Amino acid sequence: MKNRRDSTLLAEIRKFGLFDTNACYQCGSCTLICELTNSAASFPRKIIRYVLLGLKDLLHSCLEPWICHDCGDCSSICPRESEPRESMATLRRYLSAQYDWTGISSKLSRSKIWYIGSLSVVGALVLLLVVLYHSYVVNLPLSYFISTSMGLEHMYGTIKYFTLGVIFIPLFFLISFAFRMFWLTIYRGSHVKIPLHLYITEVKTYVLHSVTHKKLSECPEKIRWPIHWLLAFGCTIILVFLIFFLRWFQTDNIYPVYYPQRWMGYLATIFIVFGSMNILFGRIKKREEIYKSSKFEDFIFPIFLLLTAVSGIVVHISRYLGFEIISHYLYVLHLVIVIPVLVVEIPFGKWSHMLYRPLAIYFQAVKEKAMQQQSHEEAIFEQTA
Ligand code: SF4
Ligand code: SF4
Structure with missing residues (x-):
């Protein structure tokens, strides 16, 4: 190098x-x-x-x-x-x-206009897509939008593919950024030759740190780790629901109270509300060293998380009470909040650290093991020479 x-x-x-x-x-x-x-x-x-x-x-x-x-x-x-x-x-x-080869992360980090603008543009685009869908696919005249009682179930087929499409966007970018991180830090940046098998045997490090975030537990402020973990766990449950089990939430009838998925959803929502409010209050009160000098996007991140959870709760209650038109509008509002988070915040904003942190620990472990192996081989070579 x-x-x-x-x-x-x-x-x-x-x-x-x-x-x-x-x-x-x-x-x-x-x-x-x-x-x-x-x-x-x-x-x-x-x-x-x-x-x-x-x-x-x-x-x-x-x-x-x-x-x-x-x-x-x-x-x-x-x-x-x-x-x-x-x-x-x-x-x-x-x-x-x-x-980030697209240059978007750079723009978002350096400009509030870009940051707010990109979230707003994606939100507006979602709204436009909803209107176009109802106008041209459902064939609903605009004047019927506020008077027609519609269940959410008619959107099920479309929203399933739409959601998967929306999730595929950040996934595609994150995978490509991970490859670029590998290229800069390992392929071009490592002084030792790394045998292929180490990438495979150390995958456990990546999985362990992705799931547990245990590096945070080494920090002196012990309470940060469980709170952070609960927040990440809540977000992960909701993401898994969105990708694999969206049908649970798109049927006309809400699942009975004894169904475990309802309780998993409630639990995840509680974790997200608690975690995001904890960050927000910490930043507002400048409670700890890490909150003393919060940047603009440091506030946007928990605010959007909180809005995502609260709008989801409100949709759920509205559906439970049988308010069909209101539920429909609230659901659109929920999408307008959630989708900018998914396609802007996750790959290009602060959320990308969820990928980079465990990946860095994994790459570090691979490098360390390769260096140990190299020193061991050199020692054997010296002994036998
Ligand atoms: S904030 Fe400072 S002390 Fe804490 S982990 Fe980072 S470098 Fe170390
Ligand atoms: S002056 Fe501050 S930043 Fe510089 S080495 Fe000392 S503790 Fe670290």
């Missing part, structure tokens, strides 16, 4: 948020206090130095910004108030933009 110097790197990164390097006098306290730093992944100071030296290729090969779980300990201890936690968050936004 080439280590060319790029004098514009620092200025480029600062377009993605705070990156204060002027005050830092390299005391090393931040690296010492970080619970997640180890011999294989040392931060935040090392990466900040890469930036200062303009080592762009080396920075692009770094996995550490994703292994940092944003606890804020480094910022609390920094004697110069350099905010290394903020620098790591800025680097994550910058790196996301490098993995």
Whole structure:
């Protein structure tokens, strides 16, 4: 890998948020206090130095910004108030933009107009599609929109494919970004040759960290891990329902109260409401170090989550009470909120960290194992030479 110097790197990164390097006098306290730093992944100071030296290729090969779980300990201890936690968050936004070949993540991270504009455009597009569907597929004249009592079941066949299509969009982009992350960090960025079998044997690391988010439990603020996990678990249940079991929610009759899927749905909704409100209150009250300097999109993320859950609850209650027209309109409102989250936030916004974090831990584990194997082979070679 080439280590060319790029004098514009620092200025480029600062377009993605705070990156204060002027005050830092390299005391090393931040690296010492970080619970997640180890011999294989040392931060935040090392990466900040890469930036200062303009080592762009080396920075692009770094996995550490994703292994940092944003606890804020480094910022609390920094004697110069350099905010290394903020620098790591800025680097994550910058790196996301490098993995994203479309350039959309970069635009969303750097411009509020792009951020709000893209969410609004997708929401408006959903509304237009609903109107076109009812006008040209159902053949419903516009004047009947507010007077015709319609059940939701007639949309079932279409909405199933529509939902799968909508879910396929972020999935396609995320998979392609994951390949680019692999190319920058492993294929081009690794100094050791990685045997193929390690990618397979270490898949368990990816699965483990995707499911448990256990790296967060290593942070000193122990309560963050269960709250974060419950929120992620709630979102995952709803996503699984959307992909595989949408029919449960699209039939005319609501499933009886003793059906487990209803309770799974309620549980997931409670987790999402609780998790998103916890983030929102934390940010509003600037309760902890990690909430002290929240960016604009840091608020949009929990607000949309909360709106998604609340609009889903309201649709459910309305259907339960048998308000067909109101349910129909509320359902459209729910779609207008949910679909921008799915197609904008998940692949291009803050939600993409759900993919990058466990992937970085997986790549790091693969690299470490390859290095251990290489050292072992070199030791045997030296003994036998
Ligand atoms: S604790 Fe602050 S001053 Fe010390 S190395 Fe870290 S960022 Fe620099
Ligand atoms: S925010 Fe926490 S995990 Fe991240 S570098 Fe600072 S101390 Fe380490």
